[in-house]
Structure formats: structure tokens, C-alpha cells
Amino acid sequence: MSHTAELIAVGTELLLGNIANTDAQMISEGLSQLGINVYYHTVVGDNPQRVRQAVDIARQRADIIITTGGLGPTCDDLTKVAIAQAFGKELFFHEPSAQRIRDRFAAMGHTLTENNYQQAMLPEGCTVLDNDWGTAPGVAFEAQGTHVIMLPGPPKECEMMFRHRAVPYLQSLSDGVIVSRTVKTFGIGESAAEALLRDYMNTLQNPTLAPYAKPTGTEFRITAHAQTEEEALALIAPVERQVVQILGDKVIGVDVSSLKEVCLNLLKEKGLTLGTAESCTGGLIAKLLTDLPGSSQVFRGGIVSYTDGVKTSVLGVPQELIDQYGAVSRQVAEAMARGAKKALGCDIALSSTGIAGPDSDDRNTPVGLVYLGLAFGDKCIVAEYRGGKVGRERIRRQSAQTALDLVRRHLTGLL
Amino acid sequence: MSHTAELIAVGTELLLGNIANTDAQMISEGLSQLGINVYYHTVVGDNPQRVRQAVDIARQRADIIITTGGLGPTCDDLTKVAIAQAFGKELFFHEPSAQRIRDRFAAMGHTLTENNYQQAMLPEGCTVLDNDWGTAPGVAFEAQGTHVIMLPGPPKECEMMFRHRAVPYLQSLSDGVIVSRTVKTFGIGESAAEALLRDYMNTLQNPTLAPYAKPTGTEFRITAHAQTEEEALALIAPVERQVVQILGDKVIGVDVSSLKEVCLNLLKEKGLTLGTAESCTGGLIAKLLTDLPGSSQVFRGGIVSYTDGVKTSVLGVPQELIDQYGAVSRQVAEAMARGAKKALGCDIALSSTGIAGPDSDDRNTPVGLVYLGLAFGDKCIVAEYRGGKVGRERIRRQSAQTALDLVRRHLTGLL
Numbered sequence: 001m002s003h004t005a006e007l008i009a010v011g012t013e014l015l016l017g018n019i020a021n022t023d024a025q026m027i028s029e030g031l032s033q034l035g036i037n038v039y040y041h042t043v044v045g046d047n048p049q050r051v052r053q054a055v056d057i058a059r060q061r062a063d064i065i066i067t068t069g070g071l072g073p074t075c076d077d078l079t080k081v082a083i084a085q086a087f088g089k090e091l092f093f094h095e096p097s098a099q100r101i102r103d104r105f106a107a108m109g110h111t112l113t114e115n116n117y118q119q120a121m122l123p124e125g126c127t128v129l130d131n132d133w134g135t136a137p138g139v140a141f142e143a144q145g146t147h148v149i150m151l152p153g154p155p156k157e158c159e160m161m162f163r164h165r166a167v168p169y170l171q172s173l174s175d176g177v178i179v180s181r182t183v184k185t186f187g188i189g190e191s192a193a194e195a196l197l198r199d200y201m202n203t204l205q206n207p208t209l210a211p212y213a214k215p216t217g218t219e220f221r222i223t224a225h226a227q228t229e230e231e232a233l234a235l236i237a238p239v240e241r242q243v244v245q246i247l248g249d250k251v252i253g254v255d256v257s258s259l260k261e262v263c264l265n266l267l268k269e270k271g272l273t274l275g276t277a278e279s280c281t282g283g284l285i286a287k288l289l290t291d292l293p294g295s296s297q298v299f300r301g302g303i304v305s306y307t308d309g310v311k312t313s314v315l316g317v318p319q320e321l322i323d324q325y326g327a328v329s330r331q332v333a334e335a336m337a338r339g340a341k342k343a344l345g346c347d348i349a350l351s352s353t354g355i356a357g358p359d360s361d362d363r364n365t366p367v368g369l370v371y372l373g374l375a376f377g378d379k380c381i382v383a384e385y386r387g388g389k390v391g392r393e394r395i396r397r398q399s400a401q402t403a404l405d406l407v408r409r410h411l412t413g414l415l
Numbered sequence: 416m417s418h419t420a421e422l423i424a425v426g427t428e429l430l431l432g433n434i435a436n437t438d439a440q441m442i443s444e445g446l447s448q449l450g451i452n453v454y455y456h457t458v459v460g461d462n463p464q465r466v467r468q469a470v471d472i473a474r475q476r477a478d479i480i481i482t483t484g485g486l487g488p489t490c491d492d493l494t495k496v497a498i499a500q501a502f503g504k505e506l507f508f509h510e511p512s513a514q515r516i517r518d519r520f521a522a523m524g525h526t527l528t529e530n531n532y533q534q535a536m537l538p539e540g541c542t543v544l545d546n547d548w549g550t551a552p553g554v555a556f557e558a559q560g561t562h563v564i565m566l567p568g569p570p571k572e573c574e575m576m577f578r579h580r581a582v583p584y585l586q587s588l589s590d591g592v593i594v595s596r597t598v599k600t601f602g603i604g605e606s607a608a609e610a611l612l613r614d615y616m617n618t619l620q621n622p623t624l625a626p627y628a629k630p631t632g633t634e635f636r637i638t639a640h641a642q643t644e645e646e647a648l649a650l651i652a653p654v655e656r657q658v659v660q661i662l663g664d665k666v667i668g669v670d671v672s673s674l675k676e677v678c679l680n681l682l683k684e685k686g687l688t689l690g691t692a693e694s695c696t697g698g699l700i701a702k703l704l705t706d707l708p709g710s711s712q713v714f715r716g717g718i719v720s721y722t723d724g725v726k727t728s729v730l731g732v733p734q735e736l737i738d739q740y741g742a743v744s745r746q747v748a749e750a751m752a753r754g755a756k757k758a759l760g761c762d763i764a765l766s767s768t769g770i771a772g773p774d775s776d777d778r779n780t781p782v783g784l785v786y787l788g789l790a791f792g793d794k795c796i797v798a799e800y801r802g803g804k805v806g807r808e809r810i811r812r813q814s815a816q817t818a819l820d821l822v823r824r825h826l827t828g829l830l
Binding site: 014016017018020022024026027028029030038040043044045047050054057212213214276281283284285286287289290291293300301302303304306307309310343344356357392393 | 440453455702710
């Protein structure tokens with residue numbers, strides 16, 4: 001049986017534009033993986049009548065209602081009160097939840113105030129969703145043909161509660177299990193990737209195959225429905241092989257988190273170190289690599305040579321090379337990568353030099369042109385990235401990712 | 416007269432969780448500045464019946480409906496058709512909009528297909544909102560007591576269309592003008608800042624004073640309603656002086672975009688250059704500064720000394736200092752800043768060394784402890800940042816911002 005869910009976010013801060021409703025995005029993505037339809041999201045402020053109205057509308061359109069926010073002690077447990085009233089339920093004091101709140105406050109060395117116990121008032125007959133990531137417990141119940149799940153609003157808490165509490169509850173509503181695996185790509189646009197897979201995608205029923213365009217690259221999610229996880233994975237395996245084969249070297253991995261993680265893992269496997277020499281990306285490549293804990297095992301460091309003086313003095317790029325070819329050139333990209341490899345004492349060095357814009361340089365180099373160098377052993381490869389006038393941020397982000405992809409391609413023998 | 420607006424976002428990609436509804440955040444913030452109430456946001460997919468239903472619900476609750484998305488050629492102008500039906504209007508072919516679309520395609524060298532003309536079909540009697548940032552024109556009209564504004568969905572286009580087209584239309588609905596100015600702070604929490612201003616805030620009626628908590632710091636927006644912009648600014652001026660006086664050196668500026676911009680402008684004014692030596696922030700400080708065009712005028716470059724070897728070889732930090740005090744120490748922060756100043760040939764150098772976590776180092780230095788150095792002339796100041804276990808990303812972001820704030824304080828004589 002196919003289910004339809006509706007999301008209601010409760011929080012005046014959303015209506016004032018202080019924050020975006022990222023909880024809805026995260027939950028929607030999760031529900032789509034579970035094969036649950038979502039036709040509406042609603043955002044409503046901290047106002048009991050309006051929350052009640054949103055719930056009354058939602059229950060006519062969906063058999064699952066998921067609320068986020070309004071569970072904290074300062075908003076008088078607004079969401080729980082409104083939902084309990086809508087479904088004719090009383091709230092009761094749930095001692096185990098009160099104890100968890102006491103323990104949590106004690107562990108943090110904070111003093112508990114009376115209103116914190118409001119969070120332990122829960123609708124009668126509900127399933128309590130223990131919150132290991134914050135104080136307000138979540139709640140799930142079924143009443144009058146509608147399943148209701150209430151989750152806390154702060155995005156990290158909401159995500160953990162959704163993945164570890166709501167998803168198992170939702171899975172129990174359907175026969176069997178739903179399992180998915182995601183094939184991530186880099187360097188191929190959504191429409192080009194879809195064109196390659198469209199015919200194959202249309203032949204599939206279980207598992208299904210769906211594209212997701214992300215800023216870092218297009219992803220394809222393979223989702224299977226079966227009696228057991230093992231059966232689902234067996235259904236996925238041949239489709240995964242086929243998708244990976246069709247997309248070829250654009251595939252950076254399956255169920256991997258990011259290109260930067262793929263690079264760090266390849267470097268660790270091979271026992272190699274990396275360094276960077278960045279001009280137009282201005283430290284972004286180093287920043288991306290060091291986002292991840294444990295990066296210091298393989299990332300030695302970087303030089304942001306934003307001016308010609310730093311290129312010559314720290315990286316040893318010959319001034320004549322800059323004079324002859326310009327700072328944005330294959331020759332300078334190569335000299336920067338070789339210079340970084342030497343100065344940083346790393347096995348592989350990446351370099352970037354280009355025009356992020358909005359203005360060009362005094363040689364009228366086109367905005368969006370970036371040269372990326374990769375030095376290893378006594379060799380150096382230089383790749384050209386042409387982003388066009390897509391804006392400074394996107395040129396920098398895309399060229400940094402393209403640089404990381406050079407490392408992936410080099411370490412997997414694709415270059 | 417006070418108005419109430421409701422936002423309807425049209426797009427299946429929002430319901431699948433591919434993107435978050437950032438348009439709603441941007442518009443809500445703008446409406447709050449205009450003094451227009453927002454009680455609900457709705458998100459609905461590319462489905463005419465459901466869009467119609469969302470509109471029918473919204474018009475009962477609000478006198479202004481703003482839609483985003485569903486204006487592109489591939490979605491059959493879904494939003495316009497549904498809205499026109501809801502308000503009993505016909506669509507007509509608007510030749511000037513068709514001409515703008517032709518011109519735009521010609522300028523980009525793209526060929527126009529027949530469905531692009533769908534975008535020039537507009538509801539009768541509407542005000543056309545010319546789109547200088549994309550192809551689909553926006554629309555505004557008043558019918559049966561409701562004002563309807565339709566904007567394109569892509570976030571950048573939506574933002575420009577809202578600010579330059581929808582805001583003037585909305586301002587024309589009220590007597591006089593609404594003007595606001597924003598006091599930005601760094602280094603004071605939302606509740607501490609509010610506590611300082613609460614009594615004063617409560618005495619105000621026109622202008623009003625409202626706090627906004629942002630990841631980069633708390634902002635206070637002063638909003639005045641008057642017959643002319645001049646009168647509004649005259650009402651704001653004394654309040655602005657008072658707020659700036661109360662918040663003191665926590666104020667980074669009024670109507671400024673960010674701390675990094677404040678730093679770059681101060682450096683430009685004083686004709687000074689900056690360089691960086693980053694350990695735990697891993698290139699983030701350099702990345703932030705180079706986010707802004709024109710940063711190359713004052714930012715010379717940076718060294719990401721992620722390993723001890725790079726600290727000693729490139730920055731000249733004595734190995735004995737690292738052995739004696741550890742890489743995360745005041746002494747090493749100072750040596751890094753002094754070393755960067757010399758290696759990069761800049762007037763001022765910033766350094767960072769700390770534990771971003773999740774794990775500590777072999778000296779059991781607490782996670783979240785970061786030392787920040789600022790070298791200038793022959794002096795060096797070292798500041799300590801203690802973020803606690805708030806997560807790697809937040810420790811890195813906060814300590815990078817604190818480093819930039821050191822530059823601001825130094826250049827404004829506060830250190």
C-alpha cells in the first residue's frame with residue numbers, strides 16, 4: 001500500500017526568514033527513498049490555532065503527518081498540545097522521558113528549570129521516540145487512520161531523530177524493507193547523465209532508479225523493495241553494475257559522501273601525501289580537504305599564492321614565466337604544482353590559477369578559465385577548466401572540485 | 416492598514432528534497448522588513464489541481480499571495496494557468512515579453528523553441544514584472560481583494576525579482592515608505608545582546624528594533640515607517656546611534672555585508688596588505704577573504720601549515736618550540752604569524768593553530784581550543800578562542816571569524 005505524507009514545520013523563525021526549512025528537505029529526501037509520496041509542505045508560526053488549522057488541512061490530504069519544531073520548553077510544547085487536541089488525546093507525564101532530561105542536564109552540569117518537564121508531557125498511547133541528541137523526546141502514534149510523527153526542530157537533532165527513530169517506525173508501516181544505494185558522479189551534467197540512462201531507467205520497476213541533481217554532481221539512487229535487506233541488496237546489485245558501467249569514469253563511487261572523501265581515502269590506501277598551491281581558488285581546495293577529520297594523515301599543507309610575489313618567492317615560479325605567459329597559463333599552473341611539491345615535501349601537488357571574476361585580468365583572459373596542475377614524481381599534468389561567466393562562487397567551487405577529481409583520476413589510473 | 420502575505424512555492428524538486436525552499440526564507444525576511452505579516456508558507460508540486468487547492472486555501476487567510484516557481488517553459492506555465500483559473504482571468508500573449516525572450520536568447524547565441532513563448536502568456540490586466548535576470552517575466556495583479564505576485568523559482572533570479580520588482584509593488588500598497596538599517600555584531604550571543612537592548616527595544620514604536628540571529632553573528636534591524644525616505648532615515652538615526660553605543664565594540668558596522676568585507680575595506684583604506692598562516696582552519700580564512708572580488712588588492716596569500724613539517728620549513732617555526740609547547744600553543748601561533756609575515760611579505764599576518772576535533776592531540780589539548788596570532792610591525796598579539804565541543808565545522812568557522820575580528824579590532828584601534 002502506498003502512503004502519502006505531509007510535513008508541517010512549526011516555528012515563527014521560519015516565517016520571519018531567520019532560517020530556511022532545511023528539515024523539510026532532509027525529511028522529503030528520506031521519504032522519497034522510502035517510496036512515500038509527499039504532496040505538500042506547510043510552515044506555520046508558534047500559534048496554536050494556526051497549527052491546529054494546518055493539521056486539520058493536512059489530515060484530509062495525507063495518511064502520515066510529520067511535524068518538526070515546537071517541542072522545546074520555551075514554546076509551551078505548542079505542537080504536542082495542538083496535535084493532541086486535533087486527535088482528541090490527553091497529554092500525560094512520561095516519567096522515563098523526565099528522567100532522561102534530568103540525566104542530560106546533570107551530564108552537562110546545567111540546572112533544570114520547571115518548564116523543562118513540559119517536554120516529558122506526551123500524548124496518551126503514543127510511541128516515545130527517545131532523543132539521544134537533545135532534550136525533547138519525539139512522538140509517534142496512529143489515530144483515526146492517520147499516523148503522526150513529531151520531531152524536534154533544530155536541524156542536526158531533527159536529522160538524527162528522523163534517521164534513527166522515524167525511519168524505522170515508517171518502515172514498520174509497510175511490508176518488507178526498502179533499501180537504496182546511491183551512485184555518485186562528477187563531471188557530467190544532469191541532463192547528459194539522464195539521457196544516457198533514460199531507456200534503462202524506464203525498464204525498471206523494482207528496484208527503481210532516480211536522478212538527483214546536487215551542486216557537487218548528479219547522483220542516481222537505486223531503491224529496492226523486498227522482504228529482507230539481503231533480498232533488496234540482491235535486486236540492487238545488477239542494476240548498480242549496469243549504472244556504473246554506463247556512466248563509466250564519471251562515477252566517483254557508490255554510497256560515498258563526497259569527492260574530497262574519495263580522494264583522502266585513495267591517498268590513505270596508497271600511503272601518499274598531498275599538498276596544494278592555489279591562486280584563484282584562494283584556499284578553498286585546502287579548506288575542503290581539511291573539512292574532514294583525519295585529513296592530516298595525508299594532507300601536508302598548502303600555499304595560497306594570491307599574488308605574483310608569493311608565486312615567485314614561496315613557490316619558486318620564475319618571474320619570466322609569469323611575464324611571458326601570464327599568471328593564468330598552463331606554464332604557471334605547472335610551475336606552481338612542481339613548486340608546491342618541493343616546498344611542502346608531498347608526493348602529489350595540486351595547483352589552480354584562473355580568473356574567478358567578475359573582472360578579467362590585464363591580458364583579457366576569459367572569466368571562468370582556470371588551469372589546474374597535478375605534479376607527481378617528476379611528471380606534471382595540466383587540465384583546463386572553462387566555467388564561463390557563471391559567477392565567482394560557482395567558478396571557484398567547480399574548479400576546486402575539478403582539481404579534486406584530477407587526484408581521483410590519477411590515483412585510479414584514469415589519467 | 417496591515418497586510419498579511421502567504422507564500423506558495425511550486426516545484427516537485429522541493430517535495431523530493433532535492434533543494435530547500437530558500438526563496439521562502441529570502442522573501443519572508445524581506446516582507447518582515449516591509450512590516451507585512453506572514454503566517455503560512457506552502458510548498459506544492461508541479462500539479463495544477465494541488466496548486467489550485469493551495470491558492471484557494473491561501474486566499475482565505477491572506478490578502479497578498481506570492482508564488483515562486485512554475486514559470487519556466489518545461490512546466491507549461493503551471494503556476495500562471497492555475498492562478499489565472501483561480502481568479503477567473505484569461506491568459507494573453509504579451510508581445511513585449513516575447514521580444515525580451517527573443518533578445519535574451521539571441522544575446523546568449525541560443526536557439527529559441529516554441530515552448531519558450533509560453534513564458535510570454537500572461538494573465539489579463541496584470542502588471543508585468545520585467546525579468547532582467549532570466550527569461551520568465553514575473554506578474555502582479557489585484558483581483559477580488561487579493562494581491563497576487565508570481566516570481567520565478569531559481570534562487571538568484573527570485574531574489575533579484577523580489578528586491579527590484581516585488582518590493583516596489585508592495586511598497587505602493589502602503590502609505591509612505593518603510594526603510595530599515597541593520598546593525599551587525601560579532602562576538603556577542605543573541606541572548607546577551609538582546610538583554611542589553613531589551614528595555615530600550617520596548618520603548619520603541621516607530622522605528623522598531625528587532626534582533627536576527629545569524630550564524631555569523633546577531634544583527635539588529637531598525638525599521639521606520641514615514642512619508643518619505645528622508646523622514647524615515649531621520650527617525651532611524653538617533654536609534655542607530657543609541658544601539659551602536661549600547662553594543663559598543665561588538666558592532667562591526669551598519670548595513671555592511673560581512674566581517675570579511677569590513678576587514679578588506681579597512682585594509683584598503685589604510686593601504687595595508689594581509690597574509691595568513693593556517694593550521695586548524697586549513698585554508699578557510701584565506702578562502703573567506705578571497706570570496707570577495709578585489710581581495711587581491713590587499714590579500715597577498717597564505718600558507719596552510721597543516722603538518723609540523725610545513726610549519727618549520729615554510730614558516731620557519733623552530734622545531735624546539737613545537738617540541739616544548741606543542742603545535743597548539745601561544746608560542747607556535749606567534750611564530751606562525753611572524754613567519755607568515757616574513758615569508759609572504761605582508762604588513763599584517765594572521766595565524767591559527769588549534770584542535771577542530773573530533774579527536775584531541777597526543778597532549779590532550781581540549782577540542783575547540785584555538786590560538787590566533789596577529790603579527791604587525793615587530794609586534795604580535797595572540798588571542799585564545801575556546802569553542803568547546805561544538806563540532807568540527809563550527810569550531811573552524813567560529814575561529815576563522817574570530818581571526819578576522821582581530822584584524823578589525825586592530826585596524827580600528829580596539830586592540
